[in-house]
Amino acid sequence: DAMVIQNPRYQVTQFGKPVTLSCSQTLNHNVMYWYQQKSSQAPKLLFHYYDKDFNNEADTPDNFQSRRPNTSFCFLDIRSPGLGDAAMYLCATSSVGLASYEQYFGPGTRLTVT
Amino acid sequence: SQQGEEDPQALSIQEGENATMNCSYKTSINNLQWYRQNSGRGLVHLILIRSNEREKHSGRLRVTLDTSKKSSSLLITASRAADTASYFCATDAGGKLIFGQGTELSVKP
Numbered sequence: 040d041a042m043v044i045q046n047p048r049y050q051v052t053q054f055g056k057p058v059t060l061s062c063s064q065t066l067n068h069n070v071m072y073w074y075q076q077k078s079s080q081a082p083k084l085l086f087h088y089y090d091k092d093f094n095n096e097a098d099t100p101d102n103f104q105s106r107r108p109n110t111s112f113c114f115l116d117i118r119s120p121g122l123g124d125a126a127m128y129l130c131a132t133s134s135v136g137l138a139s140y141e142q143y144f145g146p147g148t149r150l151t152v153t
Numbered sequence: 154s155q156q157g158e159e160d161p162q163a164l165s166i167q168e169g170e171n172a173t174m175n176c177s178y179k180t181s182i183n184n185l186q187w188y189r190q191n192s193g194r195g196l197v198h199l200i201l202i203r204s205n206e207r208e209k210h211s212g213r214l215r216v217t218l219d220t221s222k223k224s225s226s227l228l229i230t231a232s233r234a235a236d237t238a239s240y241f242c243a244t245d246a247g248g249k250l251i252f253g254q255g256t257e258l259s260v261k262p
């Protein structure tokens with residue numbers, strides 16, 4: 040089945056230690072998104088790729104970076120995680136025209152910062 | 154600034170009852186979408202309603218949209234224990250989705 044896959048599902052990192060979360064998709068969608076969701080809150084868009092074009096949200100901290108080496112894969116890099124970065128990180132995809140179409144979400148990676 | 158506000162924040166009902174959740178938003182939209190999130194999981198798309206539509210049905214789901222009041226509602230009929238989840242509205246505002254805070258629905262068997 041076509042899907043969005045996130046690895047790992049659970050990630051523990053130390054304060055200040057760089058961490059990378061990965062997302063892959065078999066849907067061949069041209070848009071990929073990264074969201075941060077803290078407990079009992081709405082998902083918050085960090086950035087998205089429209090094909091290879093990177094679009095950063097204005098309030099996304101510089102600590103967060105992303106890479107999309109090809110259509111199928113997208114990575115979220117947190118350069119120096121702080122305690123406030125502990126959250127669920129959701130990857131999503133959509134086809135063609137950004138949010139005008141439904142988004143397909145992966146199961147998420149829950150990040151713990153110790 | 155948050156686009157969508159949801160009401161109620163939490164809802165507890167018995168199996169077989171109907172559940173209604175409301176969403177209000179602030180600016181003009183292209184469409185409004187509803188998503189479900191089971192505890193600790195990703196979001197699943199339920200239904201999309203375009204700005205020129207007033208009502209849409211999908212199985213036991215009924216969504217209404219009132220653009221004059223900038224509000225939408227999601228009705229789940231004949232609820233089941235498996236409907237227990239958080240439900241989010243999301244507005245398409247200028248090419249990205251902005252999610253509301255969500256309604257946490259608990260359906261007791």
